[in-house]
Amino acid sequence: MKTYIYASLPEFASRIYSAINTDTLQTILVPRFSRIVNQVINYSMGEKMDDETYRNIVNEVLACRYIDDKVQIIKEYIKTLADMEDVIMDAELSETEALIVFNMLEDVEIAVLVKRHPYHREIEAIDFSEAEIRLQRYLDKYLQSIPKVRLKQLQRTVLNIADIEDIG
Helix, strand or coil: CHHHHHHHHHHHHHHHHHHHHCCCHHHCCCCCCCCCCCCCECCCCCCCCCHHHHHHHHHHHHHCCCHHHHHHHHHHHCCCHHHHHHHHHHCCCCHHHHHHHHHHCCHHHHHHHHHHCCCCCCCCCCCCCHHHHHHHHHHHHHHHHCCHHHHHHHHHHHHHECCHHHCC
């Protein structure tokens, strides 16, 4: 073992030197694992597109008859979570369409949406718009459809996301 380590040192040192120069040291030296990680997640929803462009995209989605076409438009033009959140509400997506869109998102993006739109079965219609209630229900349905292991991870992520006022 000692002979192997000594023989490998020049190559290992070369890799470390190269990783330092390319700022990829984390690919060579793996940080120690900590079982307790309660890292606060600060997530930016991103800049919203201008109103006219957004309205044109929503109108195009509303005019589409086929799910695949709607999804393609969303994939092509919607680049920020802020716009995605608005499109899900404004484009009057069906539950099936919304679930497809949620599948396109990263787990942290789903967690941000869950944090921003928590679902409560006894929703007061006065407190939320019809579109917000629809989004909450779609998110709940999506969460019910994913594997339990992933759901638990998403729930932990939601708990670690900074307050809503901080992610805007």
